[in-house]
Each structure stands twice: as C-alpha cells, then as structure tokens.
Amino acid sequence: MALQVEDLRVHYRTMRGDVRALDGVSFGLEDGEIMGLAGESGCGKTTLGKSLIRLDGRMRHVGGTAVLDGEELPINDDKAMNARRFNDVSIIPQYSMSAMNPTRKIGKLTADLLRAKGKSYREVKPELVRRLELVGLSEKVLDNYPIELSGGMKQRMVMVLSTLLDPSLLIADEVTSALDVSNQKAVAETLVRFRDLGFVKSMIVVTHDLSLVYQIADTIMIMYAGQVVEKAPADTIIKSPSHPYTQALIGALPEVGLEYGDKRLKSIPGKPPQLLNPPTGCRFRARCPLAHDRCAEEPPAVQIADDHVASCWKVES
C-alpha cells in the first residue's frame, strides 16, 4: 500500500477558535491507484491535499498519521518534510498558471529547483526533454519565460516539473478547473499516462467535477464537512452510491442528454455545517432525507465490500 492515512486531524487557527477542516480522515491508497477526491467547497479536500505536502502558517496538525511507502510523513515538521517533498511527494498546485517564477527562464528555474534537491540539471536534462516531448512541448520552451507560454502549455510544463523526480505520490489540485473542455481532456489524459509510464506511483486528484474525475480515476473518495463519507471504485460511486450525500451529489449533476422539461434535477437543501463548532454525530444529518434519531451518534464506517466504505447508519454491510 502506497499511502495509509489514519485519523488525520488538521485545524485552522482563527481568532474565534479552531476550524476543524480535517476531522479524523482515514483512507488507504494502493500502488498505482488514481484516487479522485471530490466534495463541495469547504469540505476539506484541498486541506487534505496540502497536509500531505506542506502545512501553511495557519494550519495545525492536531493528530493522526500518514504513512507513505512504510515511512511516516513528518507532517508537523516543515524541515523534515522538505527532504520528502518533490522526491517522494509532489503537488500540481491549484493555480499552476502562476506557479512559475515570472522573472526566470523555465530552464533556469528548473535548474534551481533541482539544485535545491541536490540533483544535477545536466544529468536530468535528457529525461526532461523526453518528457516535454511526450506532452507536446519542444525543448525550446526551456529558453522561454513563463509569460511566453499559453495557459495550457504552462499547465503541462508544471505537470512535467512536478513529476520530474518520479515521486511516489502526486497531488493534483483542481488541475483542470481553469481550462476549457478540450484542454481539460488532454490534461486529464496526461495524468493517466504519467501513471502508466511510472512517473508517479499513485495520485490523488482533487476536484469538484465528478464527471471529469470519473473519466480518469480508479477510485473516488467523497468528503463532507472535514470527514470522509464514502470511498469506492469509480463505477460504484457513480452507478450505485451508498451514502445519501453521494446519492444527492450525483443526483444534482446535469448530463448531456437530460433536459429541463424531462426531469428536474434536485439540489441539496441547506448548507454544510460550520466547522468552527461542528455538530456531533453525522454531519450531513440536517440535510439528509433519511435522517433518524440514531444519526445524532457518530456514524460507523461500514465496510460494504472489500474496497467500498461508507460512513452512515443506514447502510448495511
């Protein structure tokens, strides 16, 4: 198993108290698995991605562990994490359009990056050029400034850079949100190709677009209000979800072929709870059509099949 996360808790420090952005998240990621991570804004999906690579100043690691390839990730220790970043864990950030230093040529910037990790640019360069060609960029881009590249090209450049040292885990945070349909498909398919070619071992694709992640992911994990509600193979999540939240989320997706006159899509009433003082028990219960008295207690993580877990009182294994 490539990654094993146990009961991870990460809070944001604010003036009014701790915001529990991740409140007991546990999951496993197999070697070669692409996991889609989806949920509404504020459910903690980006926080989870960030926690595995770098906590920013406001984030505090409260408890839980993440073990990558048998070695624990020192989430709390910024310095110790530095040795693992880029080598073992890498990220394609949400705004990769502006992820590159605008004042340096891309080749120079890459050299800086490699030097910081004790690698020689000259040795890595043939491999770099090979990978650039793989994503349809020529060697010449190394002599360009980031501003000279189009949005789609920058995105591909950052993808190549992030995976250059063959990390074990890659976190792709909303990599396709800023692109239009045809670029979206190209970028998503490149992610799969990187996995198939062994540039990265496993991948977490953070997105709010379920229909996109369904195209490329092996498994999908749904988060709600800082907790995992369901994780299963992509087909199971889309075709026969167990958790009422997953069902509602998929029921709210429009499809090509569906028209307003035929069938009204239904939204989920209400909004997610505040994470400053989250309610006890099931966090979805205020919006859940199936809620009953039992839901005031913390729901169990029910193992429905070997690879299918859902946290709800109403599902049966």
Add this chain to the structure above:
Amino acid sequence: MLELENVWKSYRVGSLGSKRLTAVRDVSFTIAPGEVLSVVGESGSGKTTIGKMVLQLISVSKGTIRLNGQDITAARHAQRKEYYRRVQGVFQDPFSSYNPIFKADRVLETVRESFFPGTSRSEWGDKVERTLLSVGLDPTAVRGKYPHQLSGGQLQRMLIARALLLDIEVLVADEIISMLDASTRIDVLNLLGDLKERGLGVLFVTHDLSLANYISERVIIMRHGAVVEMGATGKVFGDPRHPYSRNLLASVPQLHRKWADAPDELEELEPDGDRELAPPALTQVDEDHWAAAGS
C-alpha cells in the same frame, strides 16, 4: 424579442492600440420571449463579448442590435436607461459582484433610487419581498446580511432578483453558475427554467455543454469569434454537423460514458485564419439547424 444582425466587434490591443483583435465576427441570432438561448465555445471564442454588447457595456463595431425592432446601438444615455429597464445581466463571480463593505440587499435599494424614485419605502419593501420569494429566497434569511454571510447560490439568486425588480424582457446570464457548488448550482439553473416559463428571454453564456443542453431550447456554438453551428438543442447536440462541434462533444466528460471505452479521434480543424475576413457562411442543414460551410 432581441435581434442581433451581422454584429462585429474588434478591440484595440497592444501598445497605444496599435493592433486590432476581432473578437466577434458576423454574428446574427434572435431570442424570443420565453426562450433560453445558450452560447457555448472555448475561452476566447467571443461568447462573453456578445453578452457585453447586448448589455451595451461595450460598443458594437459593425452591425445592429434591436430590441422589439428598435435599434439600441444608436441609443443615447437617456434612452440607454430605458433599455436597462428591459435588459439586465448577471455575471460569473457572485462574490465580487457585491461591495463587501455594504449589506448585500443594497443592490436592491439602488434599483429603487435610480429607477423608481417615486415609489414609497413600504410599497418597495413589499415588492422586494415578493421578488425575493419568487427566486426561492427567504427574505428574512437574506435581508440585512453582508455578502460574506451568504452562500454563492444565494448571492447569485439575489442578483437575479435585482434584475427582476425591473420589468425585464431579456436577461444576460454570463457563466452564472460555473463558480457555484454542484449542490447549489441546480437551484439557480432551475430558476432560469422558471423564468423562461414566465416569458423571459435568457441569453445563457456557458462553456459547459451539459448545462446548455439541460436548460436551453436553442444553442449557438462559437469558435474564433464566429458561429460554427446553431439551431435547436436536440439537433445540434444529437447530430452535430461541424467538426468542431463533434470534437467539443467528444471531449465533454460524461457519467454514462468513459473516454477510455470509445477512444474517438479528434478531427483536424482549420487553424485560426484572418479574422478580418467574413467567416464561412451558415447553411441550413435541417429544420432549425444551421452549420458553417466546411463541415
């Protein structure tokens, strides 16, 4: 009835406006009352520019826009205000559409100040209440709140309510739900459907084909500033004639079909040529279905 006839738009770009960029080329269409017309296309295809021209936020370079037969491109300031009583817009980002230091319902109050100065406060209050209810908002939950206290869906519906306070005939909705969450965006989308049943014409600008298909009767597909295909939604999406439309539909991620199952090759497209030239003419391929030549 809103009509666009052979509308062109060029922007001046580069240092001191030395270059010209033609963003919209020879676009004609109509929106009838009670109809949602979707404009789809990739970024830079000119779809937002069309919305801005309809709202008269930018001028038209060539061609005319008419509302009920009246040319509005030549209108002066005073007539413009009359036009805004009948045509309003809502934009992509609900969070930056509001001034964060004022309460959100101030956008409703400013409508009274500039359009209905004679209306009394209590009468206006009733009207606001009715309008908020009609867009599915609970007046007590949204009045007197600051923008950061409301969700994106609530803010977006409040902007639609603001447009409805005027007796509008056409609403320009430019990517109004692309920033909202899956769970709340459907409310706003269904509201558009509700508005069309009330007889409003909606120009729905989007890059999301599934949304366009869900809500609109007719659709326009744009590329490089020109229309490549237009017609009834079922016909354009069911039987796309232009290679660009086919590519676009093949790239859309869908829940009942995986890309990997049917690896359809994308067709070669003509590169972006001289934008000053007239785009390929549209030919009628079926009843209420036109496609650009070259398909």
